[in-house]
Amino acid sequence: MRQNREQSSKIRIPLGERIFYMADNVLMILLCVVILIPLIHVVAGSFSDGTKYMSHVGILLWPLDFTLEAYEAVARNPNIWTGYSNTLFVVFVGTVLNLLFSLIAAYVLSRKNYMLKRLFNLMVVFSMYFSGGMIPFFLIVRSVGLYNSIWSLIIPPLINVFNLVIVRTAMLGVPDSLEESAQLDGAGHLTVLFRIITPLIKPTVAVIALYYAVSHWNSWFNASLFLKKRNMYPLQLILREIIIQNDLSASSTGDEAFFMSETIQFATIVVATLPILCVYPFIQKYFVKGIMVGAVKG
Amino acid sequence: MKTAAADKILIPRQPFLKRLAKDMQKNWKLYALFLPVLVYFFVFKYGPMFGLSISFQDYKPARGFLKSKWVGLKHFENFFTDPYFFRLLKNTVTISLSTLIFSFPSAIILALLINELRSRKLSRVVQTVSYIPHFVSTVVICGIIQQLVGRTGGITMILANLFGIEPTNMLLETGYFIPIYIGSDIWQNMGWNSIVYLSALTAIDQELYEAAKVDGANKWNQMIHITIPCLVPTIIIMFILKVGKMFDVGYEKIMLLYTPLTYERADVINTYVYRRGMENAQWSYSAAVGFFNSVVCFLLVFVTNTITRRSGGNSLW
Numbered sequence: 001m002r003q004n005r006e007q008s009s010k011i012r013i014p015l016g017e018r019i020f021y022m023a024d025n026v027l028m029i030l031l032c033v034v035i036l037i038p039l040i041h042v043v044a045g046s047f048s049d050g051t052k053y054m055s056h057v058g059i060l061l062w063p064l065d066f067t068l069e070a071y072e073a074v075a076r077n078p079n080i081w082t083g084y085s086n087t088l089f090v091v092f093v094g095t096v097l098n099l100l101f102s103l104i105a106a107y108v109l110s111r112k113n114y115m116l117k118r119l120f121n122l123m124v125v126f127s128m129y130f131s132g133g134m135i136p137f138f139l140i141v142r143s144v145g146l147y148n149s150i151w152s153l154i155i156p157p158l159i160n161v162f163n164l165v166i167v168r169t170a171m172l173g174v175p176d177s178l179e180e181s182a183q184l185d186g187a188g189h190l191t192v193l194f195r196i197i198t199p200l201i202k203p204t205v206a207v208i209a210l211y212y213a214v215s216h217w218n219s220w221f222n223a224s225l226f227l228k229k230r231n232m233y234p235l236q237l238i239l240r241e242i243i244i245q246n247d248l249s250a251s252s253t254g255d256e257a258f259f260m261s262e263t264i265q266f267a268t269i270v271v272a273t274l275p276i277l278c279v280y281p282f283i284q285k286y287f288v289k290g291i292m293v294g295a296v297k298g
Numbered sequence: 299m300k301t302a303a304a305d306k307i308l309i310p311r312q313p314f315l316k317r318l319a320k321d322m323q324k325n326w327k328l329y330a331l332f333l334p335v336l337v338y339f340f341v342f343k344y345g346p347m348f349g350l351s352i353s354f355q356d357y358k359p360a361r362g363f364l365k366s367k368w369v370g371l372k373h374f375e376n377f378f379t380d381p382y383f384f385r386l387l388k389n390t391v392t393i394s395l396s397t398l399i400f401s402f403p404s405a406i407i408l409a410l411l412i413n414e415l416r417s418r419k420l421s422r423v424v425q426t427v428s429y430i431p432h433f434v435s436t437v438v439i440c441g442i443i444q445q446l447v448g449r450t451g452g453i454t455m456i457l458a459n460l461f462g463i464e465p466t467n468m469l470l471e472t473g474y475f476i477p478i479y480i481g482s483d484i485w486q487n488m489g490w491n492s493i494v495y496l497s498a499l500t501a502i503d504q505e506l507y508e509a510a511k512v513d514g515a516n517k518w519n520q521m522i523h524i525t526i527p528c529l530v531p532t533i534i535i536m537f538i539l540k541v542g543k544m545f546d547v548g549y550e551k552i553m554l555l556y557t558p559l560t561y562e563r564a565d566v567i568n569t570y571v572y573r574r575g576m577e578n579a580q581w582s583y584s585a586a587v588g589f590f591n592s593v594v595c596f597l598l599v600f601v602t603n604t605i606t607r608r609s610g611g612n613s614l615w
Contacts, residue, residue: 014516016516016517017516017517020414020517021414021416024411024414024415025415025417025420027411028411028412028415028420028424029420031408031424031428032423032424032427032428034485035427035428035430035431035485035489036427036430037452038442038446038452038485039430039431039434039442041442041445041446041452042442042445045445056450057450057455058450058451058452058455058456059446059452059455059456060452101334101335101338104331104332104334104335105332105335107331108328108331108332108335111328113325114321114324114325114328114329115317115318115321115322116318116321116329120332120336123339123344124339127339127343127344129542129595129596129599129600130347130592130595130596131343131346131347131592132345132346132347132348132349132350132588132592133346133350133571133585133588133589133591133592134568134571134572134575134576134584134588135349135352135571135575135576135581135584135585135588136345136346136347136348136349136350136352136585136588137342137346137349138575138576139346139349139352139359139363139581140341140342140345140346140349141342143362144341155342156342158338158342159335159338159339161343188327189327189328189331190331214433217435218433218434218435218436218437220435220436220437220550221550221553225576236435236437239435239437239438239441240437240554243437243438243440243441243444244437244440244441244444244554262445265441265445269438269441269442272435272438273433273434273435273438276433277430277433277434280429280430280433281426284425284426284429287429287493
């Protein structure tokens, strides 16, 4: 019977569907709230008074006795500044080199008329599914002399095969005729790559650039393997000392550190996370366009 | 190489190396362009694979890869008889199966729900908000987790009030480790992982829905007969990739969250490799354990891919 009614009233939305839409809206709004609450807690905590926070129990949605003293303590901490500049260096230099290498590699892999094409592609894809693992990787990086060098955060992760395959797939979608006509006009490989193909796959390049930049910004593990000198530590390693190992000497000095340790942790989190969150909305519009699933097929 | 040979089927076949030399002469600019990439792959992707040879040696850094003593399968035998072997295997499989059962479908469901939202504005807001946690670093996520599930943390308090659990530092209790790990994984990645499904959903031909409506299909029928079948290829690809990563469970996060108190449930193969290799400098033994892990990963992708391909579905290759 219900079926009949729905058939007869095509213009009006059936009751069942209306309930579904309502429930869907409510559910999605709830989801947003659940996702945001931990982040709100962090931000509210970072503006709170240290001693007040220590005796606080449960979720925090608003600062307790609004104060900036945690941020002042963060700003006074020299480790944060060196960490910041190390990370910025790695993010900028690293991402530029990542893009350069990935674009060149994807360009060669997506060309058609040379003999070793299949071999090169196989070589790249195989490394996506099989790896030597942590220990040999560490030993290789050490044996090529990158141990205790900031370049150990840039050169070993130069190409992410997953990203490379996405770029390659995007390049395969560019019509050959464009390249051919450019070559007739005497354009070389680099001109074709950077003047013709790259602008055409801008959404993909933007997304990949974001991927690389975010992974540099957030990575800590390789740094913990390869860097021994504190002055080279990227921000995330300093963060780990402050918020995971709760190492007060890294966060601040003196007695204030004890009472403010938690609010300082929150302020550090905010300072370390805000930049990346500010970048991503600008690239968001490319996400759905830039990453189609076909892209990951080998 | 086969296709290249097929292209030249009319030319009398020359020896491979001669043809290659000719091709390299003709396309030398292309090969030159690829040379740095080739070097990179040899050193940093294939280098470690050859470096796995140390798992058959008693590797001494002073002697290097070539001069260390060969010991055959000693380290593998030691690993299989290691008292922790079964614990590591069990934890690795439990954690990765749990992500497969809980995290994996959550992204698909979220994509379907976002897709059904009638307000574009709300849909954009939900997407923007649900992607945010993905951009937060593992270190920060673990810091937040520590705060929220501590003795007076927000989540501990909510659970204590709702279910009357004893408020303790949940990270120090073995039983809570996997729920915390999975829960935070869903929180962090559900939105981000839904993107591929959303892009697959936008690619569905709207005429299919129009036709179904004319035939009297309601929303539910449309979902079952159009939306989900159109998503299946994407789901299969993501599933194979996920299975391939099964033995590579997010060890960075585990390493930040676990303590010796929770090793019982939290210690996985990769974290064990780290402790034995990086902390105790047992290079060869830990390389052998890592080798085992890599082989299992590879076999898993290979087998799943073969199964889905044989059964007529989508596959990676």
